[in-house]
Amino acid sequence: MKAQAVKFGEKLVPTKEFLAEGHSFCIGCGEALALRLACKALGKDVIIANATGCIEICTSPLPFTSWRVPWIHTLFENTAAVISGVEAGLKTLTKKNKRPVRDIKCVAIAGDGGTSDIGIQALSGAFERNHEFLYICFDNEAYMNTGVQRSSATPYGASTTTAPAGKFSIGQITRKKNMVAIAAAHDIPYVATACPSYRFDLMKKVRKGAEVKGPAYVHILSPCPTGWRYSTELTVKIGQLAVQTGIFPLYEIENGRYRLNADPPKLKPIEEYLKLQGRYRHLTGEQIERIQEMVNEDYAKLKKKVAASPM
Amino acid sequence: MADELTWKDLEVGNIIKEAGNASFRETGDWRTEKPILDKEKCVKCALCWIYCPDAAIKPSEEGYYESDLYYCKGCGICASICPERAITMIAEEEK
Ligand SMILES: Cc1ncc(C[n+]2csc(CCOP(=O)(O)OP(=O)(O)O)c2C)c(N)n1
Ligand code: SF4
Ligand SMILES: [Mg+2]
Numbered sequence: 243m244k245a246q247a248v249k250f251g252e253k254l255v256p257t258k259e260f261l262a263e264g265h266s267f268c269i270g271c272g273e274a275l276a277l278r279l280a281c282k283a284l285g286k287d288v289i290i291a292n293a294t295g296c297i298e299i300c301t302s303p304l305p306f307t308s309w310r311v312p313w314i315h316t317l318f319e320n321t322a323a324v325i326s327g328v329e330a331g332l333k334t335l336t337k338k339n340k341r342p343v344r345d346i347k348c349v350a351i352a353g354d355g356g357t358s359d360i361g362i363q364a365l366s367g368a369f370e371r372n373h374e375f376l377y378i379c380f381d382n383e384a385y386m387n388t389g390v391q392r393s394s395a396t397p398y399g400a401s402t403t404t405a406p407a408g409k410f411s412i413g414q415i416t417r418k419k420n421m422v423a424i425a426a427a428h429d430i431p432y433v434a435t436a437c438p439s440y441r442f443d444l445m446k447k448v449r450k451g452a453e454v455k456g457p458a459y460v461h462i463l464s465p466c467p468t469g470w471r472y473s474t475e476l477t478v479k480i481g482q483l484a485v486q487t488g489i490f491p492l493y494e495i496e497n498g499r500y501r502l503n504a505d506p507p508k509l510k511p512i513e514e515y516l517k518l519q520g521r522y523r524h525l526t527g528e529q530i531e532r533i534q535e536m537v538n539e540d541y542a543k544l545k546k547k548v549a550a551s552p553m
Numbered sequence: 554m555a556d557e558l559t560w561k562d563l564e565v566g567n568i569i570k571e572a573g574n575a576s577f578r579e580t581g582d583w584r585t586e587k588p589i590l591d592k593e594k595c596v597k598c599a600l601c602w603i604y605c606p607d608a609a610i611k612p613s614e615e616g617y618y619e620s621d622l623y624y625c626k627g628c629g630i631c632a633s634i635c636p637e638r639a640i641t642m643i644a645e646e647e648k
Contacts, residue, residue, distance in 0.1 A: 245612055248599050259608045263624040264578035267606060270628030274606035301575070305563055310573040441603050467628075475629030475642075478604055 253442060256282055262308040267300040270474025272465035272481060273380050274300070276438040277351075280378060280462070283445035284452055286311055287344060289328050293321040293352035293361055296387040297380060318352075318360035322368035322377060325350040329373045347452040348375040354395035355385040358421040369428035369457045376451040376458045379421060382466035390469040394419040397489070399533055400521045402469075407524040417536065425459035426495050432458035433495040438465075439481030443492060443503055450494075463490045471520025483515040488541040499551040500544070512537050580607065584627035586642040588620050594639035601631035601640060 247254040260281040267274035273296055289312045292298050298315055301308040316324045329348040335341040350368075352361055357379040365377060384402050385391040392402040392414055401413035426433045432454040436444040444462065451458035465480045467473070472480060484490040488509040493502045512534045516522040525533070564570065595617055602610045602618040609624035610631060620631070632640040 248602060248612060250599065250603075255603060257612060259573075261608070262573035262576040263608045263621075264575035264580055265607070266578075266580070269583060269626040270630055271606050275604065275630075278606065278608055279603075303575070303578075304567060305558065305569055306575040306578055307569045308573060308575040438604075473629075475633040477606070477628070477630055478634050 250442070255445070256285075258282075260284070260286065260310045261301065262310060264306070265300050265308040266303055267296065268466075268468045268474075270467045270477050271296070271300075272438055272467075272477045273297060273353075273382055273386075275477065276380055276436075276444065276462045276464045279438055279441055279444050280351075280448045281311070283448040284311070284347060284349060288312070288347045288349055288452070289325075289332075290314065291316050291321050291325040291328065291348075291350045293318050293350075293356035294387070295353035295356050295380075295385075296382070297351060297353070299387050316350075318356045320364050321350045321352050321356060321361050322365040322375075325375045325377075326364075326368045326371065326373045329375050348373070349452060350375060350377045352377075352379060353386070354379060354381040354383060354421075355391075355393040357381075358395045358419045358424075359393050362424070366424075366428065369425065369430050369459075372456055374456060376448070376454075376460065377425075378448065378451075379459070379461045380464045381421075381461060382464045382469060383418075384466075384469050386466050386469045395421065398536060399516075399525055399529060400470075401524060402521070412529060413521070413524070422459070422461050422495075425461070426498075428457070429498065430457040430459065431455065431497055433461075434459075435461045435463070435490065435492055435494075437463045437481040437485060437490060437492065439478045440485065440492060440504070447494065469521070471523075472518050476518060480515070480518060483510065483518070486510045487512045487515045487537065489515060489537050491541060491544055493544065493548070500547040501551065502544070502548050509537075509541065580624050580626055581609075581622045584622075584625060584645060586627045586629060586644055587622060587625065588627070588629070588631050588640045589643055590617065590619060591639045591641070592617060594637045596637055596639075598636065600634055600636065604630050604634055606630070 291314045392405040396414045397418045401407035407413035434447040451460045465477045492504045629642045
């Protein structure tokens, strides 16, 4: 018999792939890795609504599908609305005793474009109506599936095809929209950030988000070798550096209480993260300095919130 | 493979009858480099298994984790994160 789980010390990770092999994500894709781990954390009793983007395109090349769990392809605009309907429908069926008494998780997934730009209105509405669902944003910091167009989640200084770096521009001239803070402003019970390089942390947060009563939001930084222009074997390392430099801190907000999940005594210089990626190759020393200041500022702000949270 | 199919092969309503049938798709032919595992060095920590975006590494009977070259796209993540440097990437032509 094949092993049902792989053991990592005390932790057991199921060998079952709810996302089948043979998908068409690019070589070394961090979004594919994050999704694979998230699916392992969610298990089989789940209904997924998925906005268009790399995940949808790469998992459903007709007549094939990678999905081994119920999955609905939605538009950009309505992913959270669709999962709201699924949740309300399940509730009604339960009331009428028309479905097996089993806990079925409602999960919406989308990219950063599908979340922080186009799907944000439906998402805010679903949070406010207090639906019991988990929303996962797979943030690769641009509209990758259509060829690396900038989104509001693209970081300052990154070059994209619609905001290219050149003589007159640094590339992205705006700061990354803080989608996590926007989710938290709805006072929902669970909000978290994650990154596939921190595999157990990611799976734990996805599970927590799916189990909590009420809406939950998990924002996953998903390194993209194609759009960030780095060598495919570096995906895990780049995710680690994002956390170690403090540009993407791992934290949770549980019932309004902030907690850092990784708080290195000293952050690595941001240059170590930037220099591996082609999208930042044009940056001058001065510009890197400016980005370092922004990271320090944001990190200090976050630490203040953590310090102000009751233990 | 997928590109030999025409619309006539689709089910009415474009339904797909088998969940996860993407596993019939061979993505190993994207590869330019392949991972070679040195079992002498491997400590069976399974890091390569958990970090494979393509779910192409499978636990074997003897407790190793081995790439299924039908799926492996050759990204090299496994080789780069292996703490024992037990995996090396070699160009496809080399034997
Ligand atoms: C309303 C609408 N506008 C544009 C498109 C084209 N489109 C498909 S995928 C995509 C990019 C999605 O970006 P994101 O949500 O960040 O996901 P990613 O592909 O980066 O994972 C775009 C613009 C579309 N499908 N629908
Ligand atoms: S473009 Fe980026 S996110 Fe999309 S499949 Fe390729 S590597 Fe993954
Ligand atoms: Mg994106």
